[in-house]
Amino acid sequence: MKSQRELHTFSSGIILETGEALSSFDLMVDTYGELNNDKSNAILVCHAFSGSHHAAGSSDDGKSGWWDELIGPNKAIDTNKFFVVSPNNLGSCFGSTGPISICPETGEVYGKAFPAISVLDWVNSQEMLLSKLGINSWACVLGGSLGGMQALQWAITFPDKIQRAGIIAAAAKASSQNIALNEVSRESIRKDVNFHEGDYLKNDTFPKSGLKAARMLAHITYLSEENMNKRFGRKIQDVESRVDDLVDYEVENYLQYKGEKFSQVFDANTYILMTRAMDDFDPAKKFDNELKDALKKVTAKLLIVGFKSDWLFPPERGKEIQLAAMQSGISSSYLELEGQQGHDSFLFGNERYQKNIEAFLRS
Amino acid sequence: MNNPLTNIVQDWIQSSSNVIDFGCGDGSLLEELREQKQTIGYGIEIDPNGILSCLRKNIPVIEKNIDDGIDEFSECSFDVAIMASSIQCLKEPNVALGKILNLSNKCIVTIPNLGYWRCRLALLLGRMPVTPSLPSSWYGTENIHLCTIKDFEDLCSKENIIIEDSIHLNKERNKSKFAAIAPNLLSSEGVYLLARK
Known part of the structure; x- marks a missing residue:
């Protein structure tokens, strides 16, 4: 190709x-x-x-x-x-x-x-x-x-x-529910102490944890309940591959991992801008x-x-x-x-x- | 032509008509009507293979089980609605007929005739009829509201539906003058052009 x-x-x-x-x-x-x-x-x-x-x-x-x-x-x-x-x-x-x-x-x-x-x-x-x-x-x-x-x-x-x-x-x-879910994501970004009202780069920092939580929530909305049950069920994550000590279930570990990865490559202001574009369409x-x-x-x-x-x-x-x-x-x-x-x-x-x-x- | 219904119904359909075909199968009727009559047609179909065929023929198609109701189309309007070999499969065919005539000026319906002599003979011999118009075994059929030609025409008159024209088919599903002599006995299937009074 x-x-x-x-x-x-x-x-x-x-x-x-x-x-x-x-x-x-x-x-x-x-x-x-x-x-x-x-x-x-x-x-x-x-x-x-x-x-x-x-x-x-x-x-x-x-x-x-x-x-x-x-x-x-x-x-x-x-x-x-x-x-x-x-x-x-x-x-x-x-x-x-x-x-x-x-x-x-x-x-x-x-x-x-x-x-x-x-x-x-x-x-x-x-x-x-x-x-x-x-x-x-x-x-x-x-x-x-x-x-x-x-x-x-x-x-x-x-x-x-x-x-x-x-x-x-x-x-x-977007439905009311779509907007509501997006707003929870945005709120978690905005309330991150490193957000600095969007000027985090000028302050040489990044609202990583807010962005990660936003992605974790959003990720759930991309999957179906049946699919999640099939994939993770109530399985406990084996200790060696836990992303951190707070994790018990596989599904938690998966969301932590996905959120972490996303927060390393995505921009918080872009997240807000993109979800706003979706809400306003x-x-x-x-x-x-x-x-x-x-x-x-x-x-x-x-x-x-x-x-x-x-x-x-x-x-x-x-x-x-x-x-x-x-x-x-x-x-x-x-x-x-x-x-x-x-x-x-x-x-x-x-x-x-x-x-x-x-x-x-x-x- | 691949779809035998095209020849039967094309005289009833004016050029450039807006047509909806409930249970359009592979879209061949709509495709042939588009060629013969320059119609604009939509197909409604539940079978995935039928839907794919429609897309390949460039026939707009909507994936839908007609049995779930057709209320969503109530604000659409069509010149002609076609319901070939499916009205007897619906939960309330009388209600469905009324709804179809609310969204289209004319409606073309085909009805397999349980009064056909071969059906009567089968029943006389103690068997459920299996004919080209009623091809499935009793346990495999989707037909839940079978009727005779007379029953159907009675329903139309009761529901204030005008039968503008009708064609009666023989065993081979061809238009038949013989079948038209005494359709309730001699035709395997009736094709009707209906309108509101």
């Missing part, structure tokens, strides 16, 4: 949905496969809130991309046929401009001064990327969770620049809360996928999008897949999931 990593600089900047502006910004972008002559085979994949541009293949340290099970030669998103473009989102912390970047105006790290970013801002920045790559339209935009929200926003905002949208394990807006708001009106101008074919064991964005939330699309006469399909891994099911390539995505991309 041909793959390339490139930092794209947009020196004309961007005006954000809030009215604030970034005078210049970078997007770290991975591409897989090759663009064909008529530039008709480009697919944009959008990552979920903690993801990165590394969607497929293995990095030098052996880590697989977040959607490696679906993207690659002869996989559902076949890199022998498609040119897959995978940017790190604006405001994230894996190479694209975000709170840990240096603000060109002040010469200091942005930190808490980094502006709020919305799903629409991401889509606008990705549209700038599309045009920088010299491509007229995406054969498909797809993603899971917050990535699915971007795919939906793409279909709404740029109907003439997208042929298909794959909206997976997503919702047309609501394309129907400008249309008197009528999603079907928000979808009126959509011309892309939609595929909406929900997973039965997902309780964060349960299948019903996807169904709402499909139904609204149907009411607006938009070609839209809806799948409800088994998926044992809860919300995280969208990351795993079971056979039915793969085949249906592949069929949709070829239709």
